[in-house]
Amino acid sequence: MSEDELDARHAEKxxxxxxxxxKILATKTIxxxxxxxHTGKGKGKSTAAFGLVFRALGNGMKVGVVQFVKGKWETGERKVLEHFPDQVTMTAMGDGFTWETQDRQRDIAAAKAAWERAKALIMDxxxxxxxxxxxxxxxxxxxxxxxxxxxxxxxKPEKKHVVVTGRNAKDELIDLADLVTEMTMIKHPFRSGVKAQKGIEF
Amino acid sequence: MSEDELDARHAEKxxxxxxxxxKILATKTIxxxxxxxHTGKGKGKSTAAFGLVFRALGNGMKVGVVQFVKGKWETGERKVLEHFPDQVTMTAMGDGFTWETQDRQRDIAAAKAAWERAKALIMDxxxxxxxxxxxxxxxxxxxxxxxxxxxxxxxKPEKKHVVVTGRNAKDELIDLADLVTEMTMIKHPFRSGVKAQKGIEF
Structure with a gap:
């Protein structure tokens, strides 16, 4: 086929x-x-959630962030959130990953306090x-x-957006959700001895 | 089992x-x-990539962004990027999704120009x-x-991080990549008539 024919066929397609x-878009009115x-074993669950958070901030929306497990994301993400002091309410409840604290009662208390905070942010x-x-x-x-x-x-209030992250999402939560994405790991640099790096992993 | 026994077993585990x-972390030294x-049919490919971009910016790194296909992300993301004028180089090459332009030759020229720009950002x-x-x-x-x-x-220079997004990643690219995540759609609100919304979708 000539380039001209390819172009014409492409335009038609x-x-x-x-x-x-x-036609499909016209039916989406709600x-x-x-x-x-965001669930699954792959990377990008929290990263994509923060992508949503930053997009919302860029659009002038107000955002609440509740951190249930202390991870490494604070460093980079926190500095960006600080650029929007009037639009962000941030609560960090975890004292470290559960395998770091090894204290089940403390973890339960932290989770319950974080959930109370979350409920207030969702209802306001x-x-x-x-x-x-x-x-x-x-x-x-x-x-x-x-x-x-x-x-x-x-x-929850009709207009409020809620984003939940973490692997092993419970079926009951998936059933209720409007949008569920599973991040699947196809390839991971850890397997070839590459360590977590600043700016990429945290 | 009593709460005390549960706690003790948890601490041990x-x-x-x-x-x-x-032990695993100690072997990761590279x-x-x-x-x-980031590939797959699910949502979050570009969103997670922008999450990485913002994290890198928060860590004081310099970031180049080349947009191969004009999407809706500009609105929110662009406003956040504008908070880091000295750290971001942004190039938007597409004139719209291919099914909007319907002009194959213009799309090919735009893709080639974007790739030249990308090469310069990767090599600098x-x-x-x-x-x-x-x-x-x-x-x-x-x-x-x-x-x-x-x-x-x-x-590419040893230290440079490169992130490529979009569905249907070619096998040759996946073979070369260090980290590949597939975003899989489990549930999408479009299916129940919900339209794309500001702050969430763009």
């Missing part, structure tokens, strides 16, 4: 694609706050989006009762 | 987990620039991380030759 897409879950009229970072981890350890969490999330 | 983790690929001594947003799309349409792209990426 894209025209059809655009028409099909426009606006509502979404319950978004101020924040547009609330990130519950790594909440799936504490749900998996049953530090919080999934039935309580799901019952509460069903009552 | 977490102690072992931490020891195993520390520091190098990573080639990272200034930028620590370069995001090639949606480059997988133009590779899939063969607007760029995958063999050329892979041959060039093999020569």
């Amino acid at each position: 894209m025209k059809k694609k655009k028409a099909a897409r426009d 606006e509502k706050g979404l319950l978004i879950v 009229d101020e924040h547009d989006l609330v990130l519950l970072d790594e909440m799936n981890i504490v749900l998996r350890y049953d530090y919080l009762d999934i039935a309580d969490v799901v019952a509460f999330l069903k009552t | 977490m102690k072992k987990k931490k020891a195993a983790r520390d 520091e190098k620039g990573l080639l990272i690929v 001594d200034e930028h620590d991380l370069v995001l090639l947003d949606e480059m997988n799309i133009v590779l899939r349409y063969d607007y760029l030759d995958i063999a050329d792209v892979v041959a060039f990426l093999k020569t």
Whole structure:
């Protein structure tokens, strides 16, 4: 086929694609706050959630962040959040990963306090989006009762967006969610001896 | 089992987990620039890439962004990037999604120009991380030759991080990459008639 023919065929194909897409878009008319879950064993669950947080901040929205498990993300992300002091409410509850603290009662108390904070941020009229970072981890350890969490999330204000991250999301949460993405690890540099690096991993 | 027994068993289990983790971490000693690929049909590929970009900016690193396909991310992300004027070099090459332009020759020219810009950002001594947003799309349409792209990426400076996003990543790129994450769609609000919303989708 000549380049001219390729071009013509391409234009025709894209025209059809655009028409099909426009038709689909016209049927999407509902606006509502979404319950978004990022789960799976791959990387990018919290990173994509912070991508959503930063996008929302760029759009002038107010964001609440509750950190259920202390990770390494503070360094870089925190410095960016500091650029939006009037738009961000940040709560860090964890004292370290559970395998660092080795103190189950302290972890349960921290999880419960974080959840109380989360509920207040979700119910208020101020924040547009609330990130519950790594909440799936504490749900998996049953530090919080999934039935309580799901019952509460069903009552969230219509317009509020809630993002939950962490591997092993419970089925009950997935059932309730509007948008669920699983991050799957295809290849990881750890396997070839590469260490976690500043600016990339934390 | 009593709460005390549960606590003790938990502490023992977490102690072992931490020891195993520390042992693994000690073997990870290589520091190098990573080639990272975000692919798959799910959401979060570009969002997680921008999460990496913002984390790098928070850590004081310099970042180059090349946009191969014009999407909706500009609004929110661009406003956040503007907070770091001395750390970001941004190039937007696309004139719209391919099914919007319907002009194959213009798209090929735009892809080639974007790739020239990308090569310069990857080879310079200034930028620590370069995001090639949606480059997988133009590779899939063969607007760029995958063999050329892979041959060039093999020569990238040792310390430079490169992030490539877009569905349908080519096998040759996955083979070369250090870290590949596939975003899998488990549930999407589009299916229930919810439209793309400001602050969440763009």
